[in-house]
Amino acid sequence: MKNIKQLITIVTVLFLAYSCDQGIDGITEVEPGIDASAPAVKIISPTEGTKIKVPQAITSVTIEIEVTDDIEVANVQVLIDDVNIGQFNDFKDYRRVLIKDLVYDKVTDGTHVLTVNATDIEGKTTVSTVTFEKEPAYTPLFAGEVLYMPFDGDYVDLVGLKAATKVGTPTFAGQSVIGANAYKGAENAYLTYPTAGLLGTEFTAAFWYKVNASPDRAGILVIGDNADDRNQGFRLFREGSGASQTIKLNVGTGNGESWNDGGVLDVAAGEWVHIAFAISATQSTVFFNGVEMRTASLSAPIDWTGCENMTIGAGGETFSYWDHLSDRSPMDELRVFNKALTAADIQNMINVTNPYTGKYDGEMFYLPFNGDNKNLFTGQEATIVGTPGFAGEGVSGSEAYAGAVDSYLTFPTDGLTTEDFSASFWYKVNAAPDRAGILVMGPPDTERPEYPTVQNLRTNGFRFFREGSPTNQIFKLNVGNGTADTWIDGGAAASLDPATAGWQHIAFTISGTKAIVYIDGVQVATADITGVDWTGCDILSIGSGAPRFSEWGHKSDASFIDELRLFNKALSPEEVLTIRNDN
Known part of the structure; x- marks a missing residue:
């Protein structure tokens, strides 16, 4: 009996020792008295x-x-x-x-x-x-703004002062366009937010987006009623491949639906793109970076019946079929409006919240001509003379400047008269008329008897222009150093045949020692100079020699101009080619 009791005691002790060893965290062995590191x-x-x-x-x-x-x-x-x-x-x-x-x-x-x-x-x-x-407490910046989520470490709407509800485990991107962070989705994760106070006859949503093509399709922003049909609310989503993703919009009109195939994003570019869509009573429009991509008609205004929640970052409860599930793409600066914004409204929003600071070293002026004549650095609109228009095409974006008879643009030269200077733009030559001014920064010719109708003082600033025949237009540059002028004329090397040239990249540079003209990234004319003198050069003319370079008939240009950039440096040949190749 005694042996049995001893055996039971030993087994019990071993069991308790094993159990205790399994029930506590492992402790790293540390040599007594040695503290290896600070906390x-x-x-x-x-x-x-x-x-x-x-x-x-x-x-x-x-x-x-x-x-x-x-x-x-x-x-x-x-x-x-x-x-x-x-x-x-x-x-x-x-x-x-x-x-x-x-x-x-x-x-x-x-x-x-x-x-x-x-x-x-x-x-x-x-x-x-x-x-x-x-x-300080947020005050809406734009007319009709009813929701603003900056995603700077939280999911709070600063207009309604409510936090979105998390489904799953959405995260933050660790990067942003504006502020400290951006939303980033995860598998089976998204946000929801009540629609009370957000919905009206018109609707716009806008945000910055950096597409992640995995999975190959996802919901982005959805307000719906049920999963049985798409006759209420809207569905913004993407689908495609690892190379390109198409952003699409579906709008419910009560008894039917409208499809808008939006636009395509280049996945490999890895860039933040500003995406917006506007829904009016009669149409929906999708915009990328403030540029209209596609418009679709509505048979009736959007129907909001039963649309109680907005889903952010997924198809959610009402649009998860067709595998439009959670989106892993970063999203930043989500804003919702109770009105249909125009392209000008959206471009203004981008300019106000994310001012343009230049894409290239030394860039100081940029006119993309995407439906307006605004310098993105300052937001200033050009002064319009006559009736210039837009081309209905462009190298980048949806539009380009189109000249007309007795028409051109001007800007004040404040901040543009730098010691070194360059201009870069895309150009589609129209040989009628047979000569025209393209870009001019020159002084007034007040001593000329015909002033102001005729002017041609070339001792200051520059004049970039073309002249020739219907089959051969030669591009020339004239630069004034304060006392005299120099001609940079490449002759045949600096010419284009309007019938075959199409869009060409044009650039010229002015330094303290040399002026150079480039066509399509290739140097076509050069001359030694002693710098440029800007005395009296208070306006920049675009699309004409007028009013400061008109004596020889270099007036309004009927050609197309796109992506005009000015620089406070003399671009190198490599930089000219880089800018050309970017478009």
């Missing part, structure tokens, strides 16, 4: 660059921190703007300390610094900081 500090929330956007003048921030050490954490101190808001030294686990739900409720407008000081038992200290900001 590691991870600030989980708020993240670097977080922007808090609420209407209250004073609000709160919730802080979450993880501190780990190879031996033992002795103390954790939390400060905001160098003010101590928490001191911690009693932990359940001394090697991994998790501080959650620490709330600081005195956050005012402005930038703030969260500092964490963590010390181990041997006095080694680690200091970690993040900067966050409380912005």
